[in-house]
Amino acid sequence: MDFLNPRALRWxxxxxxxAACCAVAAVVGFLVHDATRERGxxxxxxxxxxRLIAAEREYDRTGKAPAxxxxxxxxELPEPLARDLATFAEPEPEPEPExxxxxxxxSGPPDTGAYATWYDADPPxxxxxxxxxxxxxxxxxxxxxxxxTEVRSxxxxxxxxxxxxxxxxxxxxxxxxxxxxxxxRRLRHGARTARxxxxxxxxxxxxxxxxxxxxxxxxxxxxxxxxxxxxxxLENERRFTADVAHELRTPLMGLVTAAGLLPEDxxxxxxxxxxxxxxxxxxxxxxxxxxxxxxAERARLDPVPLGELVADxxxxxxxxxxxxxxxxxxxxxxxxxVERIVVNLVTNAHRHGAAPVEVTVTGARITVRDHGPGFxxxxxERGPQRFRTGASERGRGHGLGLxxxxxxxxxxxxxxxxxxAPGGGAVATLDLTPHASAA
Numbered sequence: 001m002d003f004l005n006p007r008a009l010r011w012x013x014x015x016x017x018x019a020a021c022c023a024v025a026a027v028v029g030f031l032v033h034d035a036t037r038e039r040g041x042x043x044x045x046x047x048x049x050x051r052l053i054a055a056e057r058e059y060d061r062t063g064k065a066p067a068x069x070x071x072x073x074x075x076e077l078p079e080p081l082a083r084d085l086a087t088f089a090e091p092e093p094e095p096e097p098e099x100x101x102x103x104x105x106x107s108g109p110p111d112t113g114a115y116a117t118w119y120d121a122d123p124p125x126x127x128x129x130x131x132x133x134x135x136x137x138x139x140x141x142x143x144x145x146x147x148x149t150e151v152r153s154x155x156x157x158x159x160x161x162x163x164x165x166x167x168x169x170x171x172x173x174x175x176x177x178x179x180x181x182x183x184x185r186r187l188r189h190g191a192r193t194a195r196x197x198x199x200x201x202x203x204x205x206x207x208x209x210x211x212x213x214x215x216x217x218x219x220x221x222x223x224x225x226x227x228x229x230x231x232x233x234l235e236n237e238r239r240f241t242a243d244v245a246h247e248l249r250t251p252l253m254g255l256v257t258a259a260g261l262l263p264e265d266x267x268x269x270x271x272x273x274x275x276x277x278x279x280x281x282x283x284x285x286x287x288x289x290x291x292x293x294x295x296a297e298r299a300r301l302d303p304v305p306l307g308e309l310v311a312d313x314x315x316x317x318x319x320x321x322x323x324x325x326x327x328x329x330x331x332x333x334x335x336x337x338v339e340r341i342v343v344n345l346v347t348n349a350h351r352h353g354a355a356p357v358e359v360t361v362t363g364a365r366i367t368v369r370d371h372g373p374g375f376x377x378x379x380x381e382r383g384p385q386r387f388r389t390g391a392s393e394r395g396r397g398h399g400l401g402l403x404x405x406x407x408x409x410x411x412x413x414x415x416x417x418x419x420x421a422p423g424g425g426a427v428a429t430l431d432l433t434p435h436a437s438a439a
Contacts, residue, residue, distance in 0.1 A: 009187065010180040017176040018169055025165040029158070036157055040150035041129075045117050048131035048145045052115055055141050056133050070142040072132075077140060081132045084116035085140070119147070127151045186216050194223060202231040242290035248283050256280065285400040292407035299334040299411050306331045306338075306432070307361045313339045314359055319350050325361040331432050337408045338432070341416070342366065344401040345428045353426055364432040374420035383418070402428075 055069040065071050074082055118130040127147040132140045189206060196204040205227060206220040259276050262269035291297050307328030314321050342359070345368040349357045353370025360367045379385070384402035402418075405428075409416035415431040 010177045013180045014173045014176040029161040044129040051143045052131045080118040245286035297411045301332045313342045322358045328361045341405045344405040366430040368428045371425040375426045
């Protein structure tokens, strides 16, 4: 099912939308997390400094620290606090006095700012804000404030952000998949139309449904223009082929009539008659192809004993061909077209392959095999091509026999396939089973 295909365009777009959503959420989440963390640290720092200032005032007034405040020596301080306090204790160099119009100006005392704070974090359960201030030589008031509340608030915020992102994804991904459905529908319609054109329906067009003027519309318009140009070109070629064949037919009949007046025992006359027969066959093939291309051929179906028909057709070719039947069926088909196909396949096998040539009728299937070099790779891949025999080892010829056989099989609604046998040789199979051409 196309909707569940993970490679479908809708899911690629949905994945892109999800990735964009995650990227935006990650950036916003990082900024919110960082801002909230900084705010928590400021709140903790301010709370610690407030306690320190209050404790310092009480110590200055009473000579004793409050019960919840420690008094420690420098050696008892945590190393980061001791380092910061030592930095604060270093005196700043006094500025040199400046004179201006003979007056001497002295700077005031330096700001020594002896308060120091330190955030001590050791996840998952240790989060403290330390503060210290010097109150006497080697005597410091020390405050330790619990930051767990701020940390838990930050963790709850992170979890809320993650849950919000997941909830958004549950909404965004299906919405993106559904939003791309109109585009997918137009693309599928274009693909089906292109396949119809490839299968021979040159009148098929994608069209421009709706008012959308986007890249898909441009592609549909380009494909329609291409199909129209291809249709014009093929129609011109068909018309040219039919006109040439018709124009050649009249003088050819005159040549055949004239050749009939030549002496029977003359070698040159025999060569002329042989070439005229080949030319006449070529013209007839061209006329038949032009009718097939124009879609003017219609099958006349009758019940036919397939084994007897094929045996009689092969016998009338006058070739050394083996015929075998295995449970041959009576088939509703056009015997004249089946005869044309079998004759062309047998003639092609003798002309381009090697003996022995075998024709086998199995049920409603006719198989023609030779023991020559086999069909060339180009024919196996693309099917019969007009005026191409495929490879030099297949011999000479104008390459219309297999093209005619292919066209007649399509008129019959049959399936004609070309393969090479594992042991060597070309194998052509005509399957007259109903609906075989759609298999």
